[in-house]
Each structure stands twice: as C-alpha cells, then as structure tokens.
Amino acid sequence: MTTTPLPAAPAAAREHDGDLAVDVTIIGAGPVGLYAAYYAGFRGMSAAVVEALDAPGGQISTLYPEKNVYDVAGFPAVSGRELVERLTTQARQFDQHAWLMGERAELLDREDDRWVITTSERRIRTTSIVVCAGIGSFVPRPLPACKAFLGRGVTYQVGDPAQHAGKDVVVVGGGDSAVDWALALADVARSVTLVHRRTHFRAHGHSLDLLRASSVRLLTEAEVSAAHGEDRVQSVEVTYPGADGPQTETIPCDLVVAALGFTANLGPLASWGMDLDGRAIRTDRFSATSLPGVFAAGDVSGFDGKASLIAVGFGEAATAINNAFIHAHPDASVSPGHSSDQAGGAR
Numbered sequence: 001m002t003t004t005p006l007p008a009a010p011a012a013a014r015e016h017d018g019d020l021a022v023d024v025t026i027i028g029a030g031p032v033g034l035y036a037a038y039y040a041g042f043r044g045m046s047a048a049v050v051e052a053l054d055a056p057g058g059q060i061s062t063l064y065p066e067k068n069v070y071d072v073a074g075f076p077a078v079s080g081r082e083l084v085e086r087l088t089t090q091a092r093q094f095d096q097h098a099w100l101m102g103e104r105a106e107l108l109d110r111e112d113d114r115w116v117i118t119t120s121e122r123r124i125r126t127t128s129i130v131v132c133a134g135i136g137s138f139v140p141r142p143l144p145a146c147k148a149f150l151g152r153g154v155t156y157q158v159g160d161p162a163q164h165a166g167k168d169v170v171v172v173g174g175g176d177s178a179v180d181w182a183l184a185l186a187d188v189a190r191s192v193t194l195v196h197r198r199t200h201f202r203a204h205g206h207s208l209d210l211l212r213a214s215s216v217r218l219l220t221e222a223e224v225s226a227a228h229g230e231d232r233v234q235s236v237e238v239t240y241p242g243a244d245g246p247q248t249e250t251i252p253c254d255l256v257v258a259a260l261g262f263t264a265n266l267g268p269l270a271s272w273g274m275d276l277d278g279r280a281i282r283t284d285r286f287s288a289t290s291l292p293g294v295f296a297a298g299d300v301s302g303f304d305g306k307a308s309l310i311a312v313g314f315g316e317a318a319t320a321i322n323n324a325f326i327h328a329h330p331d332a333s334v335s336p337g338h339s340s341d342q343a344g345g346a347r
C-alpha cells in the first residue's frame with residue numbers, strides 16, 4: 001500500500017468571516033478526543049477541540065484522576081492524572097490546533113460545503129467532525145445547602161490535592177469519588193471529614209479498607225444542612241442521629257467537596273440527525289456516523305461488539321481521523337504512514 005506524503009506545512013486554524021475555520025472539529029477532550037487531536041496533527045490537519053468542561057480529561061479527570069488504570073497499552077499501571085497529562089502533552093505538540101475549553105457544542109448546520117458548529121461562544125466552520133463526547137456533558141449533582149458558596153470554597157472537583165495542603169476539608173458523598181477524594185486529601189489536608197447520608201458506601205472494598213485505616217473522620221446517616229461564611233465558606237452544619245434524637249454539629253472548614261456524582265447526557269448532540277443506538281451514536285467500520293464527514297469515537301460511538309474502554313477508543317480515534325482526512329482528500333491513502341518515519345512524530 002502507498003502512503004500519502006505528509007504535508008510539510010499543516011494548515012493552521014484560521015478565521016473565515018469571523019468564524020473559526022478548521023479541517024476537523026473534535027467534540028470532547030476526554031482521553032479519546034485528546035488522542036484524536038494528536039492524530040489530526042500527525043495527519044497535518046488543523047483541529048478545533050471543543051470541551052464543555054474547563055479542563056481536558058473527560059471521565060478520567062472528573063471521576064477518577066487518582067485511580068490507577070492498568071489496561072492502557074504500554075503502561076503496566078498509570079494514574080488517571082498522569083495519563084491525561086501525557087495525552088495532553090502529546091496532543092499539544094501541534095500548534096495549529098485551537099483548544100476551546102469551557103465551550104459546549106450546541107448546534108450543527110450546513111453552509112456551502114462545510115459544517116458549521118455553534119458552541120456556547122462562537123461558530124466553527126469545519127470540513128469534518130469527530131464526535132468524542134463520551135457519555136455526554138457532565139452536570140454535577142448539587143448540594144443545595146452549600147449552593148451559595150459554589151466557587152467560594154465549595155467545589156465539585158478537587159483538582160490537584162496538593163493545592164489544599166493544611167486545609168480543613170469536608171467531603172460529601174458515599175461513592176468511589178467521595179471516598180477517593182477523602183483519601184487523597186487525607187495525606188495533605190489538616191483534617192478531612194467525610195459526610196454520607198447512609199451507613200453503606202458505594203465504593204470499592206479496598207478503598208473502604210484504606211478509608212477505615214485512615215485519619216478521615218466518618219459521619220454516616222449524616223447530612224450537610226447549612227453552610228456559613230462571609231466571602232468564602234467557613235463552616236458547615238451537619239445533622240446526624242444522636243442518642244436523644246437528631247444532633248447538629250458545626251464543623252469549621254475551608255473546603256467542601258460535593259462529590260455526589262454527575263449526570264451526563266448527549267444533550268444537543270442527540271438532535272444533530274446522526275443515527276443513534278440507545279445513548280450511543282451508531283458508527284460503521286470507518287468510525288463514520290450517518291452524516292457525511294461526521295465521525296464518532298470512544299464511549300459515544302456504538303456498534304455491535306463494542307467495549308467502552310480507553311484502549312478501544314484510541315483505535316477508533318485513529319480510524320476516525322484517517323477517514324476524516326480521506327473525506328477531505330478522496331484520492332489520498334487512509335494510512336498516514338509510520339510516525340516512526342517522522343522526526344519527533346510531529347511535523
């Protein structure tokens with residue numbers, strides 16, 4: 001098989017009548033979208049990477065950054081955080097991409113011979129699209145008692161635990177995320193209290209063993225009923241059963257982590273006209289959807305025999321990008337050639 005020579009100077013993301021204009025738009029910067037962004041650059045395409053969250057990483061960054069992943073090729077064990085960092089570094093080596101974090105893809109239209117995506121911030125004219133939207137955009141389950149302090153000491157995501165060294169932290173929730181955050185913060189915070197409204201936790205047994213052996217204070221059958229503070233949260237009231245009826249305790253804190261889980265759905269993407277298979281976008285062996293020039297990869301794509309795993313999504317991302325390239329250059333080869341033939345992999 002002959003391979004297409006890689007263009008010497010890839011087309012950069014550019015403006016067209018005030019719109020961003022790119023070869024391919026990648027929707028979602030989870031692990032699969034990040035790898036698609038690398039692959040688009042490797043293939044000499046300019047990409048707009050649209051991500052509804054403020055940072056890349058998708059489910060990994062949102063739900064399990066501190067967990068180890070054992071089934072990604074080449075890594076006997078890698079923390080979610082490190083995997084996302086490495087994927088981001090790999091993707092960012094191409095300076096023709098536009099990274100649009102904190103923007104949700106909302107609408108799809110056809111103008112002339114291009115797709116036009118409207119995000120919450122702008123319009124993007126694009127030859128092709130690779131949808132890597134995973135299980136959809138995440139909406140955190142709220143903690144009503146602390147709503148007034150959201151962003152002022154109350155958060156849904158911890159980020160780097162080291163930022164919270166020396167703080168008094170209250171984590172709320174009973175699933176894997178709550179337990180993992182409590183454990184990660186226990187190493188750096190001054191105190192960690194885990195508040196859960198049931199007695200039973202929905203977390204892995206090993207994590208619970210670590211939790212019970214840790215310095216984390218556990219308050220079960222307990223609810224955060226109020227939050228107090230001036231500019232930032234300074235304390236929460238926690239109500240739990242006492243010997244003589246419900247008891248309320250005021251717990252001083254600098255940080256409240258509301259780890260009550262997320263809901264996710266495809267939202268606007270579900271009405272773009274792609275054939276769906278339940279919650280997934282139906283794709284064929286080219287990773288193509290039912291719309292011309294629109295591909296899908298990762299958890300969002302569905303076909304018989306699909307396993308929703310990072311390793312599977314990486315292969316789909318490469319297939320989707322290579323076929324998006326063919327969509328724009330029908331006479332080219334689907335194979336990009338070997339990255340090992342390129343100095344540094346990037347051109």
Ligand SMILES: Cc1cc2nc3c(=O)[nH]c(=O)nc-3n(C[C@H](O)[C@H](O)[C@H](O)COP(=O)(O)OP(=O)(O)OC[C@H]3O[C@@H](n4cnc5c(N)ncnc54)[C@H](O)[C@@H]3O)c2cc1C
Pocket residue numbers: 027028029030031032033050051052053057058059060063064068069070071103104105106132133134135136137138176266267268269297298299300308309310311313
């Ligand atoms: C607790 C847990 C542990 C796991 N462990 C493993 C494991 O060990 N090995 C493994 O292979 N897999 C594991 N998985 C599954 C793995 O995380 C997923 O397969 C992987 O994240 C899918 O990647 P993705 O990029 O397709 O989607 P996602 O990670 O879901 O990322 C999709 C991104 O698209 C964004 N998005 C959605 N809609 C829009 C829109 N309209 N506009 C802009 N952005 C949008 C979302 O905000 C999100 O950031 C685990 C999952 C969980 C929850």
